[in-house]
Amino acid sequence: MGEEAKKIVLVDDHAVVRSGVAAMLARVPGMEVVEQAGDGAAFFRALAEHEPDLAVVDLSLPDADGLELIKDAAARYPDLKILVLSMHAERTYAERAIRAGARGYVMKSEEPAALVEAVRRVLDGGIHLSESMQQVFVMRVASGHDVTDPGLLSRLTDRELTVFRMLGEGFGTNEIAERLNISAKTVQTYRERLKQKLSLKSGRELVRQATLFVERPVSE
Numbered sequence: 048m049g050e051e052a053k054k055i056v057l058v059d060d061h062a063v064v065r066s067g068v069a070a071m072l073a074r075v076p077g078m079e080v081v082e083q084a085g086d087g088a089a090f091f092r093a094l095a096e097h098e099p100d101l102a103v104v105d106l107s108l109p110d111a112d113g114l115e116l117i118k119d120a121a122a123r124y125p126d127l128k129i130l131v132l133s134m135h136a137e138r139t140y141a142e143r144a145i146r147a148g149a150r151g152y153v154m155k156s157e158e159p160a161a162l163v164e165a166v167r168r169v170l171d172g173g174i175h176l177s178e179s180m181q182q183v184f185v186m187r188v189a190s191g192h193d194v195t196d197p198g199l200l201s202r203l204t205d206r207e208l209t210v211f212r213m214l215g216e217g218f219g220t221n222e223i224a225e226r227l228n229i230s231a232k233t234v235q236t237y238r239e240r241l242k243q244k245l246s247l248k249s250g251r252e253l254v255r256q257a258t259l260f261v262e263r264p265v266s267e
Contacts, residue, residue: 052079053170054099058090059083059132060109064155068103068132071159072166087111094124101170104149106133106140107216112227114140114147114205121148130169132162135212137180143205151175200260202244210237215257 055078059065062085069080082093087110094102102120106113117129129149133140134156141152150169153162154177165175200208206227213223220238224231238253247253 050077052077053101054079054081054097055101055103055166056080056082056084056090056093056097056099057103058085058087058093058108059103059105060085060107061105064105068162071163075163075166078166078170085109087116090116091120091123094120094127098124099127101128101130101166103130103132103166106131106135106144107212110226110228112206112209114143114209117144117147117149128169128172130165130175137177139200139208141176141180143208145174147205152177152180203241207237207241207244210234211241211257212261214238214241214254215259215261217258 055072057065057068057080059068062083065083065085069083072078072080081097081099084090084093087108090102090104090108090111093099104113104117104120108116113131113133117131120127120129130151130153131140131144131149132153132155134154137152137154144152151165151174153165153175157177168175200211203211209227210223213226218226220231220234223229224234227234238250241247242250242253245253245256247256
């Protein structure tokens with residue numbers, strides 16, 4: 048009898064992406080996608096039902112902060128391996144995702160083979176990052192300081208960065224509050240903190256800079 052297939056859960060708010068990734072991994076021997084989830088709530092239901100070996104997680108979900116979701120999943124399911132599959136720039140988010148509990152980071156702009164390689168590596172107990180990001184981590188260790196995110200964004204907490212990204216994606220204060228399950232007043236507090244930390248004078252300038260951040264080339 049052959050070795051039992053590794054169980055994988057996918058969570059992404061785009062059904063086309065989920066279906067494409069599921070179809071691709073279904074062709075890989077030893078892997079089985081047991082559930083596809085479109086939001087954080089469905090994701091945790093799938094974890095409870097299937098107890099998968101691996102979760103492939105997007106950072107942008109309609110009802111959850113992706114980094115907080117990873118932290119929660121890693122705490123509740125310590126044996127679960129988590130791989131991030133995201134459109135957001137690896138240089139900005141990879142280290143934050145690893146700190147949150149993920150074991151790897153792949154951008155959606157990568158070739159399919161890169162995702163399969165990442166899934167295999169993480170399932171085998173390793174950590175997957177792109178070659179360029181590995182070099183950044185090596186430089187950080189060698190130099191003794193953080194070079195992974197040298198700009199102003201490195202001053203932001205994970206939640207502040209999430210609010211900043213959502214502003215750039217066009218969400219208003221009330222929408223952000225609803226999606227992150229916090230009050231509108233708390234979102235306003237985050238906006239003020241963002242203006243201070245990023246040296247911005249107005250809410251309009253904050254939104255403009257957030258929009259530029261979201262729209263910049265993913266290779267940056």
